Amino acid sequence: MRLLVLGGGQLALMMCWEASRLPIDFVVYDPDSSAPAFRCGRRAVDPFAAVEEADVVTFEFENVDVEVARYAERLGKLKPPLGYLLVKKSRLEERAFFDSLKIPTVPWRRARGWEEAVRIAEGMGRAVVKIPAGGYDGKGQFIYPREAAGFRGYGGDLLVEEYVDIRREFSLVAVRGEDGDVYFYPPAENFYVDGILVWNYAPTKAPEEAYEYVHRLVERWRYVGTVAVEFFEARDGRILVNEIAPRVHNTGHWTLETDASQFENHLRAVFGMRIRRPRLPPAVAMVNILGLSFERLPLGELEALGRVYWYFKAEARPRRKMGHVNIVAGSVEEAAAKARRVLSLIYGREFPKLVMRPRGG
Structure with missing residues (x-):
């Protein structure tokens, strides 16, 4: 079985890593010769030829070459389907997609340029203005009026959302097989700084409607693979979908501590294999290592609290995900306490500087 x-x-x-336990020839296409996955997978030089040679094609991120993905779709090899990737290419398309499925989101409007965005935001009082393309980890989004300079002068369409007072953020990671079987990992509660995930823990509580919204999303175009959906719980009780990630996802990294992670089940699903229901630890937490080189980590102290995963990126920059720490515990309270200790060990006085956006960016 060859996967691209x-x-x-x-x-x-x-x-x-997870493919190493399955009979999969793992091939990766990325224009960056220093991409982390080349430490494990075989590098493809010609992406279109690699599509032809593969049995299945999938993607690990939204910002990939759409034409290559479109070619894989034409050959019947792309999983999940192309529609989900195209939706994620634009925050505006993603919001329209949610509306078409009657899935509640933060109230939003399309603005034709920055001046109209300002008028709409002023009408909302307090708003979040987002550049539609290329947005992840808090990039390209600005709180109005405090960060209005960030989008001033932008000539294309913008997404303007009403600012919502949020009680908490949580996510559901699910996997859907070709046969329609859907498995949900336990919900995770997530903690962000300036739009980037810093740590989370599982399990937490999620209302039944959240599961229903995920079912609507994955059934729309018969999704195959792992998917993550992030939610806001507003202080007034509303459950709002923030975004869909049609792939494996940072909020599910803790599943590496099970015997069937989100990564393994994604591979099983795209190859038409049976989804595994994993054995779950009582509680687990995950802490992202952001903006730090390996040499600056107190490795011994971190390993006394959890398991360190390193991504082998060439350069450490503020906000860049360099690795993470998974913590298994007997209770959610213990997992959260250990996660706070890990945060202190990793960042110390540099928190939250290493996870804040550069001014105006």
């Missing part, structure tokens, strides 16, 4: 993965970042790397 479009994108060679840490998600492809972790997929490759």
Whole structure:
């Protein structure tokens, strides 16, 4: 079985780790010769030829070459289907997709340029203005009016969302097989700084409607593989979908501590294999290592608390995901306490500087 993965970042790397236990020839296409997944997978030079040679093609990230993905779709090899990738290419398309499925989101409007965005945001009082393309980890989004300078002068369409007072953020990671079987990992509660995930823990509680919204999303075009859906719980009780990630996802990295992670089940699903229901630890937490080189980590102290995963990226920069730490515990309270200790060990006085956006960016 030959798999071609479009994108060679840490998600492809972790997929490759899990593929080592399955009879999969793991091939990666990424223009960046230093991409982490090349430490494990075989590098494809010509992506279109690699599509022809593969049995299945998948992607680890949204910002991949759409034409290669479209070619794989034409050959009947792309999983999940192309529609989900195209939706993620634009925050505006993603919001329209949710509306078409009657899935509640933060109230939003399309603005034709920055001046209209300002008028709409002023009408909302307090708003979040987002550049539609290329947005992840808090990039390209600005709180109005405090960060209005960030999008001033932008000439294309913008997404303007009403600012919602949020009680908590949680996510559901699920996997859907070709036969329609859907498995949900336990919900995770997530903690962000300036739009980037810093740590999370599982399990937490999620209302029944959240599961229903995920079912609607994956059934729309018969999704195959692992998917993550992020939610807001507003202080007024509303459950709102924030975004869909049609791939393996950072909020599910803790599943590496089970015997069937999100990465393994993604591979099983795209090859038409049976989804595994994993044995789950009582509680687990995950802490992202952001903006730090390996040499700066207190490795011994971290390993006394959890398991360190390293992504082998060439350069450490603020906000860049360099690795993560998974913590298994007997209770959610213990997992959260250990996660806070890990945060202190990793960042110390540099928190939250290493996870804040550069001014105006």
